[in-house]
Amino acid sequence: MKVAIYVSRFLPATGGIIFHVTYLANDLIRQGVNVEIHTGNVITLNKKRIMLERSHIEVLGKIGIVIERDLLPILPLHIRAFEKSDADVLNIHGHAELFTSNLLLTLRRLKRPIILTSHGALQTTLLNMHYTNSIFQIGTIVAKRAFAKSITLNLLRKYVDTIIASSDEEKSVLLLHGLNAERVVIIKNFVPDQYFAYKPDDDYVLRILEQYAVEPYNYVITVSRIDYNKGLHQVVKALACLYKSGVRKIKYLIIGPDEGALNFILSLSDKLGIRHNIVYLGKITDKKIILALNRLSLAFVYPLYAGAAHSLAVIEAMSQRTPIIVSNTLNSICKH
Numbered sequence: 001m002k003v004a005i006y007v008s009r010f011l012p013a014t015g016g017i018i019f020h021v022t023y024l025a026n027d028l029i030r031q032g033v034n035v036e037i038h039t040g041n042v043i044t045l046n047k048k049r050i051m052l053e054r055s056h057i058e059v060l061g062k063i064g065i066v067i068e069r070d071l072l073p074i075l076p077l078h079i080r081a082f083e084k085s086d087a088d089v090l091n092i093h094g095h096a097e098l099f100t101s102n103l104l105l106t107l108r109r110l111k112r113p114i115i116l117t118s119h120g121a122l123q124t125t126l127l128n129m130h131y132t133n134s135i136f137q138i139g140t141i142v143a144k145r146a147f148a149k150s151i152t153l154n155l156l157r158k159y160v161d162t163i164i165a166s167s168d169e170e171k172s173v174l175l176l177h178g179l180n181a182e183r184v185v186i187i188k189n190f191v192p193d194q195y196f197a198y199k200p201d202d203d204y205v206l207r208i209l210e211q212y213a214v215e216p217y218n219y220v221i222t223v224s225r226i227d228y229n230k231g232l233h234q235v236v237k238a239l240a241c242l243y244k245s246g247v248r249k250i251k252y253l254i255i256g257p258d259e260g261a262l263n264f265i266l267s268l269s270d271k272l273g274i275r276h277n278i279v280y281l282g283k284i285t286d287k288k289i290i291l292a293l294n295r296l297s298l299a300f301v302y303p304l305y306a307g308a309a310h311s312l313a314v315i316e317a318m319s320q321r322t323p324i325i326v327s328n329t330l331n332s333i334c335k336h
Contacts (some may be wrong), residue, residue: 002034003085205292227259231303240272295320
């Protein structure tokens with residue numbers, strides 16, 4: 001049996017969806033399934049747009065990766081290789097209104113099962129949950145929602161055999177918009193079992209904290225892409241309130257790639273007089289360091305505006321018995 005997986009970006013880019021796809025592919029291979037990943041050649045690393053070599057095949061362990069030229073979503077020419085794959089099952093990861101619609105229109109004549117793993121993005125679009133103060137972005141969000149409700153959902157009903165939801169609440173939203181309950185399967189986010197048994201190297205991490213004058217158990221932490229929808233500025237505002245009330249030693253450690261909101265967060269902390277309490281560690285790829293930093297923190301904070309709050313980063317923090325403070329977006333926490 002062969003499964004072809006489409007994901008808009010893959011390694012060396014990073015993110016929860018990429019982790020999910022990598023783990024899924026390796027697990028399928030362990031079960032004797034042949035896996036082929038299709039992706040585009042444009043990725044973003046450290047705020048820089050990078051174009052990989054066009055139209056070629058790479059091998060990662062036993063995973064074949066087909067990299068195709070990226071074009072605008074409205075011209076999905078780079079998915080032709082995915083369409084022509086000889087796979088028995090086609091699995092689409094992520095969701096973008098125009099792209100998914102075009103992809104389904106391209107694949108609709110194929111007589112093979114099509115599975116869509118939404119990763120919560122479709123639910124976010126339908127509920128119109130985003131943080132923005134831009135009139136242009138508000139208009140774009142409204143247009144996306146209208147497109148998703150009028151066109152994308154209709155195509156999903158017609159051509160997708162199974163939709164994988166990451167929570168009970170996501171399934172409820174999909175059913176509310178007319179999708180058949182028998183075609184929506186829930187597979188919740190998870191981390192490998194070894195995360196729960198892992199014993200962090202406290203000495204090494206303590207040296208990192210000492211370098212930034214941060215005391216163990218005297219800081220809160222967020223591990224996330226840094227964009228406005230993650231709500232990190234709300235943590236800064238909360239710390240400013242604590243600072244005014246006399247609680248001045250707690251620091252805020254931020255880990256993750258900047259996607260446009262870091263300067264806003266730092267400027268806000270400067271304006272509120274707590275810039276010295278904000279520590280940006282950049283992107284850390286070593287999971288052992290992240291787990292140890294979680295373990296030595298007061299709490300993992302994740303006040304996001306859009307998306308499900310049970311992200312991989314949250315579950316990683318849970319594996320270290322770290323207290324979690326999150327916003328209950330999409331009712332995803334009470335359903336877990």
